[in-house]
Amino acid sequence: MSDFEPNIVAFLCNWCAYAGADLAGTSRLIYPANVKPIRVMCSGRVDPVFVLEALKKGADGVLIAGCHPGDCHYQSGNYKANRRVILLKELLQQLNINPRRVRFEYVSASEGQKFANVVKEFVEEIKEIGPNPLRGEQ
Amino acid sequence: MDRIGVFVCHCGVNIAATVDVDEVVDFAGKLDGVVVSKSYKYMCSDNGANLIKESIKKFKLDGVVVASCSPQMHEHTFRRVVEEAGLNPFVLEIANIREQCSWVHPDRKEATEKAKLLVKGAVAKVRLLEPLVREKVKVTPKALVVGGGIAGIQASLDLSEKGFHVYLVEKEPSIGGRMAQLDKTFPTLDCASCILTPKMMDVKNHPNIELFAYSEVVSVDGSIGNYRVKVVRKPRYVDFDKCTGCGDCVNVCRMKGKVPDEFNMNLGKRGAVYIPFPQAIPLKATIDPEQCLFLRYGKCGRSPACQDVCEAEAIDFTQREELVEFEVGVIVVATGYDLLDPSALYEYGYSRYKDVITTLELERLISSSGPTGGEIVCPSDQRKPGSVTFVLCVGSRDETVCTWCCRVGCMTALKQAYLLREHLGDDVEINICYTDIRSFGKRYEEFYRRIRGVKTNFFRGRPSEVKEKKDGLTIDVFDTMTNKLFEIKTDLVVLVPAVVPRNDSSDLGKILHVSRGADGFFLEAHPKLKPMDTFTDGIFIAGCCQGPKDIQDSVAQASGAASRAANILSKEELEAEPLIAFVDEDFCSGCATCVSVCSFNAIELMKKEDNKYVARVVEALCKGCGSCVAACPSGAMQQKGFKDDQILAVVDVLGGEA
Numbered sequence: 065m066s067d068f069e070p071n072i073v074a075f076l077c078n079w080c081a082y083a084g085a086d087l088a089g090t091s092r093l094i095y096p097a098n099v100k101p102i103r104v105m106c107s108g109r110v111d112p113v114f115v116l117e118a119l120k121k122g123a124d125g126v127l128i129a130g131c132h133p134g135d136c137h138y139q140s141g142n143y144k145a146n147r148r149v150i151l152l153k154e155l156l157q158q159l160n161i162n163p164r165r166v167r168f169e170y171v172s173a174s175e176g177q178k179f180a181n182v183v184k185e186f187v188e189e190i191k192e193i194g195p196n197p198l199r200g201e202q
Numbered sequence: 203m204d205r206i207g208v209f210v211c212h213c214g215v216n217i218a219a220t221v222d223v224d225e226v227v228d229f230a231g232k233l234d235g236v237v238v239s240k241s242y243k244y245m246c247s248d249n250g251a252n253l254i255k256e257s258i259k260k261f262k263l264d265g266v267v268v269a270s271c272s273p274q275m276h277e278h279t280f281r282r283v284v285e286e287a288g289l290n291p292f293v294l295e296i297a298n299i300r301e302q303c304s305w306v307h308p309d310r311k312e313a314t315e316k317a318k319l320l321v322k323g324a325v326a327k328v329r330l331l332e333p334l335v336r337e338k339v340k341v342t343p344k345a346l347v348v349g350g351g352i353a354g355i356q357a358s359l360d361l362s363e364k365g366f367h368v369y370l371v372e373k374e375p376s377i378g379g380r381m382a383q384l385d386k387t388f389p390t391l392d393c394a395s396c397i398l399t400p401k402m403m404d405v406k407n408h409p410n411i412e413l414f415a416y417s418e419v420v421s422v423d424g425s426i427g428n429y430r431v432k433v434v435r436k437p438r439y440v441d442f443d444k445c446t447g448c449g450d451c452v453n454v455c456r457m458k459g460k461v462p463d464e465f466n467m468n469l470g471k472r473g474a475v476y477i478p479f480p481q482a483i484p485l486k487a488t489i490d491p492e493q494c495l496f497l498r499y500g501k502c503g504r505s506p507a508c509q510d511v512c513e514a515e516a517i518d519f520t521q522r523e524e525l526v527e528f529e530v531g532v533i534v535v536a537t538g539y540d541l542l543d544p545s546a547l548y549e550y551g552y553s554r555y556k557d558v559i560t561t562l563e564l565e566r567l568i569s570s571s572g573p574t575g576g577e578i579v580c581p582s583d584q585r586k587p588g589s590v591t592f593v594l595c596v597g598s599r600d601e602t603v604c605t606w607c608c609r610v611g612c613m614t615a616l617k618q619a620y621l622l623r624e625h626l627g628d629d630v631e632i633n634i635c636y637t638d639i640r641s642f643g644k645r646y647e648e649f650y651r652r653i654r655g656v657k658t659n660f661f662r663g664r665p666s667e668v669k670e671k672k673d674g675l676t677i678d679v680f681d682t683m684t685n686k687l688f689e690i691k692t693d694l695v696v697l698v699p700a701v702v703p704r705n706d707s708s709d710l711g712k713i714l715h716v717s718r719g720a721d722g723f724f725l726e727a728h729p730k731l732k733p734m735d736t737f738t739d740g741i742f743i744a745g746c747c748q749g750p751k752d753i754q755d756s757v758a759q760a761s762g763a764a765s766r767a768a769n770i771l772s773k774e775e776l777e778a779e780p781l782i783a784f785v786d787e788d789f790c791s792g793c794a795t796c797v798s799v800c801s802f803n804a805i806e807l808m809k810k811e812d813n814k815y816v817a818r819v820v821e822a823l824c825k826g827c828g829s830c831v832a833a834c835p836s837g838a839m840q841q842k843g844f845k846d847d848q849i850l851a852v853v854d855v856l857g858g859e860a
């Protein structure tokens with residue numbers, strides 16, 4: 065399994081997490097290329113269907129990152145996203161998909177280092193879990 | 203869209219060094235819907251822009267992907283380029299292959315593969331994008347300035363001079379901020395109040411400035427051009443219009459001399475009714491409800507002395523908090539800083555030893571309007587100090603407290619050293635324990651040399667401890683210049699504490715939706731190019747709320763922020779971002795899930811002719827977060843530029859590619 069390189073889709077909110085990821089770039093913090101970012105205005109925009117679709121397509125992990133509690137540019141999108149992820153994880157369990165494949169994180173615009181760390185950790189975690197069984201089924 | 207052009211930027215070597223640009227260009231050229239794929243050294247340059255424009259015309263493009271730096275940098279630029287070539291600016295998508303690719307993935311193969319994928323995702327999205335129209339919104343030509351220190355004062359004056367109405371909100375009973383507490387300013391040794399007071403008077407007299415002192419902003423909503431602001435005016439228990447500021451009440455208050463005076467850093471005492479300092483603007487008395495006998499116990503002697511003495515009959519114990527609402531087009535935040543409470547560093551003895559004070563306390567002791575009338579004395583026994591020792595970088599540049607430099611500490615200590623010499627004469631011994639002397643500003647280095655030349659002892663090192671011995675205080679410091687350990691006997695220790703964000707900056711950040719950095723200061727939109735902008739359009743920052751700085755930099759930034767704000771106010775109309783929600787009524791079942799999800803009351807239920815309900819988005823209120831879209835069970839609610847199918851197209855590309 066050592067050559068397994070997970071594919072991770074990351075939904076990043078424009079105001080915090082995406083800006084944090086940009087800061088990781090400006091600060092030249094190296095992290096694994098496994099993560100593929102998708103910019104949304106707010107983590108609250110992330111429809112659980114997007115996450116399921118990513119997993120269905122074979123993504124090994126899905127990261128959703130938004131602003132810290134109280135910092136959401138739209139007041140409470142991050143709380144909504146967090147709650148949806150919690151429910152979604154229950155659903156995944158029933159579908160026999162490891163809920164750890166989906167992860168919610170708070171990353172602020174100034175947390176480039178945190179973004180890089182989250183990606184590193186998540187990639188390691190997914191490596192441990194192994195490839196998405198739905199991979200290549202399309 | 204099926205005539206898409208892909209434009210890949212080298213960004214000099216920033217992208218090209220790790221991403222094989224040619225490979226990306228070739229790859230993109232073969233994607234469905236792409237008719238042209240090109241690269242250029244700097245796509246954001248004039249030549250790059252022309253390349254895009256010419257290609258749009260030559261190949262009759264209907265969609266554009268630019269693979270370059272972050273959309274936060276140049277999305278605006280490229281939207282304009284696309285628009286200038288006659289396309290709708292919203293048929294554009296940026297693939298961020300710099301910040302989130304070439305700069306973070308040094309492996310050329312990995313970075314190139316990821317760049318290809320990001321471009322492919324962007325193309326997939328552009329295929330489904332639709333032209334969008336920017337609605338026009340009227341601008342309210344008024345400004346809110348939060349904070350009445352020197353930065354807020356300067357911003358208010360500049361904006362009002364430009365002809366805009368300014369609401370200036372200050373939390374304390376008077377404007378003036380920290381600068382009003384200072385005696386002299388470095389490096390010119392100008393008397394702080396002599397240069398500040400005229401500006402404060404200008405604020406008071408300017409017909410365009412409406413001052414809300416002793417007031418706080420409690421809520422802000424709306425967006426650039428039209429913010430609705432709620433301000434709470436705290437009760438002074440003194441009729442604002444009747445009070446003449448004569449101070450008679452202050453003199454007779456039964457609590458006089460019993461309440462720690464915050465303006466004097468608690469070194470002096472005031473009464474329950476007080477005027478913070480003689481030059482206060484507005485010059486009105488304020489009753490401190492936590493100290494006033496009458497307000498606390500319902501009884502003050504036979505009758506409240508202030509009431510008895512006030513000829514203007516201004517004392518009014520029935521006053522209540524008052525909520526004021528108004529609209530503005532822009533907001534300038536200038537809420538200043540706090541000094542770190544040095545008790546956090548136990549070893550320096552602050553708050554344990556009376557004769558360990560901070561620079562701001564010394565400033566009040568030096569000031570002729572201070573608690574001692576300008577007599578510099580040791581707080582423990584009121585005797586003149588024979589030796590004063592400064593400790594710089596207290597909590598600053600320290601991994602365990604504040605990592606940053608306070609930027610004013612060195613110069614403050616040098617200035618105070620000069621003033622001590624002036625006040626106490628040649629006999630006083632002055633010691634300065636420093637880490638590095640940072641005298642970076644204009645004429646600062648010259649000032650430093652002037653002090654270094656006159657009988658001042660410099661120790662390069664951070665003291666390990668301040669101890670109290672029988673005959674006074676001692677400081678242990680290891681001087682790294684001479685490699686010797688010194689034990690300094692001294693009478694008065696002056697700590698130079700770190701500059702930290704105000705303790706309420708987190709609350710205010712939430713009210714304004716302005717982000718803060720890891721250090722807690724408000725975050726600028728770009729550290730170099732947008733130092734006064736925030737990520738929230740129409741909200742600007744100035745002064746120390748953005749990070750430590752001296753007076754001259756605060757003033758410069760405040761004028762800058764005012765000018766940035768005036769750019770907006772001088773327009774009658776703005777174009778609103780069209781990336782908001784909309785409803786496909788045919789799919790809407792009127793379940794109202796979206797209504798409950800929306801934080802901005804931007805969705806209404808409407809009754810149709812057939813008595814069925816559908817949701818409707820109030821466009822002026824929608825901020826475009828997309829929460830309602832994610833919550834809609836039937837897919838009737840969508841977000842322009844972020845429709846379900848548009849995002850799913852990207853998910854399919856990025857998720858599917860292992």
Ligand code: FES
Binds near residue numbers: 079080130142
């Ligand atoms: S804007 Fe970042 S989570 Fe809402």
